[in-house]
Amino acid sequence: MAVLEGLESAAGDEVTLFVARRVDPGHEDAFETWARGILGAAADHPGNLGTGLLRPAEPGAPWHLLLHFRDADSFGAWQGSPARAACFARVDGHHVEVARRELHGMEGWFATTATGARRTPPARWKMAVASTVAIAPLTITANLLVTPHLAGLPVVLRSLLLAPVISSLMTYLGLPAVTRLLRRWLFPA
Structure with missing residues (x-):
């Protein structure tokens, strides 16, 4: 190839x-x-x-x-x-x-999913939409469940604590799920 x-x-x-x-x-x-x-x-x-x-x-x-x-x-x-x-x-x-x-x-990120590894990367605007679909629920959930417990911390420290959590969830849960869900749209035949 x-x-x-x-x-x-x-x-x-x-x-x-x-x-x-x-x-x-x-x-x-x-x-x-x-x-x-x-x-x-x-x-x-x-x-x-x-x-x-x-x-x-x-x-x-x-x-x-x-x-x-x-x-x-x-x-x-x-x-x-x-x-x-x-x-x-x-x-x-x-x-x-x-x-x-x-x-x-982001092509590299999509290529690490099972579906993306076998296909040409989707258009950038499709990657942006799919990433937003994956990130939004993670961010909302983190803000509802985790942020209240970190309210006493400075914003920068809160962000530094949340970033690896959201990034890990995005990598191992969000992006693979969204890529599977939107595979026909992201990777048309």
């Missing part, structure tokens, strides 16, 4: 890179060592927001690497970095890239 083309992104959009690599049988341990090395180097790179490694679902299926960067400039700097080049200089020839998908902004 080629890099998605035609995606217009603002300079400040986050960039998420999914890479699938097929590993020759018997070389899985060596590949995992290499993958952890390149992901560790990426994690130390300025602007990196996280990395991940997914083992294959079945023998012979590809391994998946995930790299998430603050913006296109950070991602571009990583792509041209000596640290990345050094990691690729250590490739042993027993694994090869079979797919690559670069996502910008």
